[in-house]
Amino acid sequence: MSTVFNFTFVPWFRSVAPYIHKFRNQTFVVGVPGEAIAAGKLPNLVQDLALIQSMGVRVVLVHGFRPQVNEQLRAKGHEARYHRGIRITDSVALDSAQEAAGQLRYEIEAAFSMGLPNTPMAGATVRVISGNFITARPVGIVDGIDFQHSGLVRKVDAVGIVRALDMGALVLLSPFGFSPTGEAFNLSMEEVATSVAVALQADKLIFVTEIPGIRVRPFDPPGDDNPIDTELPLADAERILAEGPQPAQPTDPGFYLQYCVRACKGGVERSHIIPFAVDGSLLLEVYVHDGIGTMVVDEKLESLREANADDVGGILQLIEPFEKDGTLVKRSRTEIERDIANYTIIEHDGVIFGCAALYPYPEARTGEMASLTVSPQAQGQGDGEKLLKRIEQRARLMGLESIFVLTTRTMHWFLKRGFQPVPPDWLPEARKRKYNWDRRSQVLVKRLG
Numbered sequence: 001m002s003t004v005f006n007f008t009f010v011p012w013f014r015s016v017a018p019y020i021h022k023f024r025n026q027t028f029v030v031g032v033p034g035e036a037i038a039a040g041k042l043p044n045l046v047q048d049l050a051l052i053q054s055m056g057v058r059v060v061l062v063h064g065f066r067p068q069v070n071e072q073l074r075a076k077g078h079e080a081r082y083h084r085g086i087r088i089t090d091s092v093a094l095d096s097a098q099e100a101a102g103q104l105r106y107e108i109e110a111a112f113s114m115g116l117p118n119t120p121m122a123g124a125t126v127r128v129i130s131g132n133f134i135t136a137r138p139v140g141i142v143d144g145i146d147f148q149h150s151g152l153v154r155k156v157d158a159v160g161i162v163r164a165l166d167m168g169a170l171v172l173l174s175p176f177g178f179s180p181t182g183e184a185f186n187l188s189m190e191e192v193a194t195s196v197a198v199a200l201q202a203d204k205l206i207f208v209t210e211i212p213g214i215r216v217r218p219f220d221p222p223g224d225d226n227p228i229d230t231e232l233p234l235a236d237a238e239r240i241l242a243e244g245p246q247p248a249q250p251t252d253p254g255f256y257l258q259y260c261v262r263a264c265k266g267g268v269e270r271s272h273i274i275p276f277a278v279d280g281s282l283l284l285e286v287y288v289h290d291g292i293g294t295m296v297v298d299e300k301l302e303s304l305r306e307a308n309a310d311d312v313g314g315i316l317q318l319i320e321p322f323e324k325d326g327t328l329v330k331r332s333r334t335e336i337e338r339d340i341a342n343y344t345i346i347e348h349d350g351v352i353f354g355c356a357a358l359y360p361y362p363e364a365r366t367g368e369m370a371s372l373t374v375s376p377q378a379q380g381q382g383d384g385e386k387l388l389k390r391i392e393q394r395a396r397l398m399g400l401e402s403i404f405v406l407t408t409r410t411m412h413w414f415l416k417r418g419f420q421p422v423p424p425d426w427l428p429e430a431r432k433r434k435y436n437w438d439r440r441s442q443v444l445v446k447r448l449g
Contacts, residue, residue, distance in 0.1 A: 136177025
């Protein structure tokens with residue numbers, strides 16, 4: 001095995017580990033449209049779902065069948081009809097939907113049963129359970145149009161789904177529901193996935209979609225100056241829906257977003273829109289810091305705050321690689337526990353991605369900023385600037401007139417932010433006695449206005 005592989009794999013795996021721990025025993029509801037299956041993405045999606053489940057996540061998979069039903073209708077010489085983005089399901093469309101659902105359920109269960117050697121499914125045992133977990137009611141007549149056999153979710157058998165998940169099974173749901181009288185209703189995948197996520201109070205609702213996510217300016221063309229907004233507060237998502245036209249097609253910005261908003265307002269912590277065109281998008285969204293699509297949250301996940309005793313382990317894990325390569329001076333757990341009140345951290349979704357400490361020297365009206373660290377996963381996003389500004393703010397509140405740093409490798413970063421080099425003799429007497437002349441760190445000072 002190559003040294004380069006070792007060098008990249010180990011840090012990567014360590015960076016993923018916090019998410020593996022965090023999501024164990026959580027419940028994810030994943031909605032996959034029929035378009036993804038028609039595009040040949042099912043094998044890779046199944047492999048990724050099996051991998052996620054093997055790491056302790058409880059998975060409910062809801063599949064769609066929009067293009068498959070339309071194909072059945074074309075074969076029968078029948079036209080597909082929609083209104084407000086909802087299929088008008090007459091008797092022919094209902095028969096087509098039942099045929100498409102049966103075929104897709106067979107394909108999905110077969111894909112989860114594969115266990116070929118040297119594939120991600122090797123050794124995987126994924127039990128798939130389906131059932132009549134959805135009670136439905138008719139859409140009825142809207143705008144003078146009778147939707148006939150199209151329905152909406154009336155009730156979710158959350159107890160039954162949880163029982164299946166407790167058995168270690170993956171629950172597979174088709175977009176069908178049944179009335180108490182046994183009448184079948186065609187539902188939308190998005191309606192079922194959202195209703196199930198709310199009923200289960202799932203930790204995540206994930207739509208694997210035709211679109212890459214919601215852009216910073218959602219109604220403008222894509223471009224380098226209009227990237228995907230990776231984290232969208234609920235209030236902003238509601239504003240986008242209010243400003244935009246009524247979504248009718250899955251490619252409309254508001255189509256999946258409206259269900260994400262509904263899920264978040266119903267108690268689901270995180271709702272995601274990710275592209276099926278990108279291989280591994282599920283893994284990238286769940287186990288990488290910024291993900292690949294758009295996540296709708298009720299509040300910002302990133303927080304800048306002072307550290308407490310519970311953060312010691314996260315700080316140690318963050319700074320350890322930088323201590324090993326000589327960027328930072330090594331600090332023991334005891335030192336960090338003792339000085340934890342000096343630390344400021346940035347955390348994202350419960351994981352610490354940045355830290356810095358302020359050690360005041362009141363007699364000299366200055367303070368040392370130490371252990372300024374940002375995870376490689378989050379570098380280039382301004383977290384270092386945020387930590388510096390917070391340390392400056394803390395220093396001013398203490399009545400300090402300057403802050404200083406000792407660095408051997410990052411001098412230019414500090415110079416660009418207003419620091420000036422000074423000789424080691426400038427240091428306060430107490431700090432000068434601890435200066436490591438062998439390390440020959442550069443001393444940089446910033447005056448606080």
